[in-house]
Amino acid sequence: AFLWYKQAAILSLEKKSAQTKALESTIAERLHKIERTEAVYSSFLENYNDTDTYTSMKQMITQAFDIAPYKMNYLLPMTYDKVSHDNRKHQETKFQLSFQKDLVDNLLGLHESIVLAYTHTAWWQTAEDSAPFRETNYQPELFVIMPHVERESFIKAYQFGIVHESNGKDEEKSRSWNRLYAKAFFQAGDMIIAPRIWYRIKEKASSDDNPDIDEYLGNGDLELIYPWKKHTFKLLVRNNLHFDSDNKGAVQLDWTFPLWEENLFGYLQFYSGYAESLIDYNKRSDRIGIGFALSR
Structure with a gap:
């Protein structure tokens, strides 16, 4: 952000x-x-x-090589999902790797950067005897980000991109979708406010692995980031905006705090709602995890 x-x-x-x-x-x-x-x-x-x-x-x-962190890089050795799911343990390990690489800077004279990014998120059933990876989500992304010219403005930057997300599985366990999105960054005091809206690129019905994914993830999300001294607090909110019995959404709370190394942080994550992973886009999770963040 x-x-x-x-x-x-x-x-x-x-x-x-x-x-x-x-x-x-x-x-x-x-x-x-x-x-x-x-x-x-x-x-x-x-x-x-x-x-x-x-x-x-x-x-x-x-x-x-000018490769930098994009989203948070973390390892949560211990997480617990209180919701019961078939054929899986409540305890598992979760980790994420996310990087970005600037391809072109200031091509249009707008101080913009064209950026290639990749995010890899995995859920690992380390409590099982064979410790299989239950789910892995792959998210390559291409976007352009540019600052708002007026330095004293409430709005700070704009980001426009295309993102693919899939889980690399086939047949009935395959999940994937492609989106175009627009995102803005605002600053109110010490808080960063980052709303994002997206449009799902349509697929043929015969090849659509998850035709109703919009009913669970909606068409956008909102991220709030609040740094306080050497701590950071993040809130991610997502909702389909159906104000009836079909309302679906999710909330994720993140807290990173300092440890003994300058670039190593303690990390507490709480997730409640649908679509924590692609395989569970239409299932609910109530998960808490603790571990380490390598970037934030």
């Missing part, structure tokens, strides 16, 4: 707030770490006759 900070930092600002200076200092510190790693490992390399070959080798050593 803080992607818009990057675009905002690109803009030419006559007045820099203390927060902006702190952000620039953090970015400079990260760049310094990359340069320091490059200097240390480069000193052990033999000279290459070709400059491009030498540059490629340094890039591989320092891992300076």
